[in-house]
Amino acid sequence: MSKIKLGQNTKRDFAGNKKPRPEWLATFKNKHLGQWYLIPFVQQDTTFRSLCPVTGQPDTAAIEIIYVPKTLMVESKSLKEYLQSFSNSGEFHEDVINRIANDLVDLLDPAYLRVFGDFVPRGDLAIKPLVQRWDAILEDEEMFYILNLVSQWDMKNT
Numbered sequence: 001m002s003k004i005k006l007g008q009n010t011k012r013d014f015a016g017n018k019k020p021r022p023e024w025l026a027t028f029k030n031k032h033l034g035q036w037y038l039i040p041f042v043q044q045d046t047t048f049r050s051l052c053p054v055t056g057q058p059d060t061a062a063i064e065i066i067y068v069p070k071t072l073m074v075e076s077k078s079l080k081e082y083l084q085s086f087s088n089s090g091e092f093h094e095d096v097i098n099r100i101a102n103d104l105v106d107l108l109d110p111a112y113l114r115v116f117g118d119f120v121p122r123g124d125l126a127i128k129p130l131v132q133r134w135d136a137i138l139e140d141e142e143m144f145y146i147l148n149l150v151s152q153w154d155m156k157n158t
Helices: 076-088 093-108 140-156
Strands: 027-029 039-042 048-051 058-068 072-074 112-119 130-134
Touching (some): 048 076, 058 076, 058 093, 058 140, 072 076, 072 093, 076 093, 093 112, 093 130
Antiparallel strands (some): 027 072, 039 058, 048 058, 058 112, 112 130
16 A cells, blocks of 8 residues: 555655656555456546656656456545656666556455557557456456456547
C-alpha cells in the first residue's frame, strides 16, 4: 500500500528527478469486490513526456491505461503525478510502457492491465508499444468476461 493518503496536499519537485517515481502512486480499496469492470485512464492529447536516452530529446505521447481491479485501485491524481515524473527520465518508448505496466501490476495486482503508448513520430516512424498483463489464476469464464469488457471499450473508441 502506498504511503500517500488520499486528500493529502502533495507538492512534488519534478526538477532533477532522473527516474520515474512509483512511490508517488496511491491506492484505495475497491468497494465492488466480485464485480469485473474496466477502469480506463486516457490522455486525450500528447501530454506524456519522457526523454530519448540516446539524444536527450523530448518524446511525447498519449498514454492509455486500462485495468480490471481486484482489491486495490489507483488514485487518479497520484497516477497523473507518476506519469509526469517520466519527464526527466531517459528511456526508450518500449521501456517506458513496460515500466508503467510493471509498476502498476506490482502496486495493484489487477485481474487485467493494458498500457498503450501512442508516441509522436520522429523521423516519420511511429512507435506504439502495447503491454497486456493477466492474472494467471483467472478462470476461463472470468477471462472471457474481461475480454468482452476490453472489446467493448476498444469498439467504443474506434
